Amino acid sequence: MDYSIIIPIYNEKENIQLLHDRLHKVMTQFSSSFEFLFVNDGSKDKSLDLIKELSSQHDYIKYIDFSRNFGHQIAVTAGLDQAVGNRIVIIDADLQDPPELILDMAKKMDEGFEVVFAKRKNRKGENWFKLLTASLFYRILRAITSIDIPLNTGDFRMIDRKIVEVLKQMPEQNKFLRGQISWIGFRQNYVEYDRDERHAGETSYPLKKMMRFALDGITAFSDAPLKFVFTLGVVVFVLAFFMIIYTLYSWLFLDSTVQGWSSIMVSILFIGAVQMIGIGIIGEYLSRMGNNVKDRPLYIIRESNIDEKS
Numbered sequence: 001m002d003y004s005i006i007i008p009i010y011n012e013k014e015n016i017q018l019l020h021d022r023l024h025k026v027m028t029q030f031s032s033s034f035e036f037l038f039v040n041d042g043s044k045d046k047s048l049d050l051i052k053e054l055s056s057q058h059d060y061i062k063y064i065d066f067s068r069n070f071g072h073q074i075a076v077t078a079g080l081d082q083a084v085g086n087r088i089v090i091i092d093a094d095l096q097d098p099p100e101l102i103l104d105m106a107k108k109m110d111e112g113f114e115v116v117f118a119k120r121k122n123r124k125g126e127n128w129f130k131l132l133t134a135s136l137f138y139r140i141l142r143a144i145t146s147i148d149i150p151l152n153t154g155d156f157r158m159i160d161r162k163i164v165e166v167l168k169q170m171p172e173q174n175k176f177l178r179g180q181i182s183w184i185g186f187r188q189n190y191v192e193y194d195r196d197e198r199h200a201g202e203t204s205y206p207l208k209k210m211m212r213f214a215l216d217g218i219t220a221f222s223d224a225p226l227k228f229v230f231t232l233g234v235v236v237f238v239l240a241f242f243m244i245i246y247t248l249y250s251w252l253f254l255d256s257t258v259q260g261w262s263s264i265m266v267s268i269l270f271i272g273a274v275q276m277i278g279i280g281i282i283g284e285y286l287s288r289m290g291n292n293v294k295d296r297p298l299y300i301i302r303e304s305n306i307d308e309k310s
């Protein structure tokens, strides 16, 4: 199998037929074998029936039907687990990601890249609030992580089988696939496109889900919030030190202080600083435990000649 197209589906009944037709038109331009892998993520509409009907008409159509809604990232993960193609495409079902771009992606892959993601030049039909929060989030994420997560990209991309094999070795529960793929490395490149409006239906990413997704991204790739507590503790400690000196000074030399003020001030400042540093230390351990629990591979090998030499 040359190409696997993974399509997560949540209430997309008005889009499935058109998506299929456009995808099919694109894929028949390759002289390669392909499969469409629909992952029905607990749709409440007729999506599943439509998929089943398509699969009875064409043998390149496969589907997985979830027992309930597990979320977009999990749906894509299930697709990755089942895909058998050498190149795998992840695409939204709502036609915001134009299938025709797959041709350009394949061309880039032919040049030797292992990941080709789609970078949006602009985004139609999305309100200023989504644009603002998205751009803010990715800027923060880039600032506090060491991996290079590209701006203005979603999960629409073509990846080599090698990448999928590594993804399967990353058993983390909270998936942030675009970050994981950046983290994995290899040769990555992009093609640019204009993001279309949703063809029909409504977004299933309301603010609450977006926030959770953003938190998944930050916690999966950054210890900055944990480490921040420790830094804060040190800063508070230094401030407390000077405050304590001032308190003692005014207790000894200025007789304007109220009875009991000095002892309360000294203990509050001291204990506050000690507690914060204590939390920071726990944070350092927690971050190491977190990394062990994530159980990602320590390194990923692109190539080696060890097999030939032994």
Ligand code: UDP
Residues within 6 Å of the ligand: 007, 008, 009, 010, 011, 012, 041, 069, 070, 071, 072, 075, 091, 092, 093, 094, 096, 202, 203, 204, 205
């Ligand atoms: N999706 C899914 N499960 C969900 C939410 C969304 O499989 O819980 C699918 C949805 O059908 C679509 C893709 O994920 O194919 C992107 O969703 P959506 O268009 O709602 O997100 P947006 O483009 O607004 O970020």
Ligand code: MG
Residues within 6 Å of the ligand: 092, 094, 096, 198, 203
């Ligand atoms: Mg969409």
